[in-house]
Amino acid sequence: MLYYTYMLKSISAGYKKTYVGYTNNLELRLNKHNSNNGAKATKGYKWILIYSKKFRDKKEAMSFEYKLKNNKNLRKELLKKSL
16 A cells, blocks of 8 residues: 655635645545544645655655654745745
8 A cells, every 4th residue: 555745735815834744545635634624733724735755655654744744944845846
């Protein structure tokens, strides 16, 4: 099974938020975030996928998720590329 680490950008008016997570189904996970059934931090906002990276196992995806969540410079760089 494949896993993905992903980054979302809020498209709700007046908000500049990003969110990083991991999943084995990107489409389903994005739909959950946009229907307020995703992570607590994503509720009340609308999101678009701006980055994803594929991994062969869950451990690798979780490890990269942790690195991306804690690397503000990389997140800013990915955000700029999405504009």
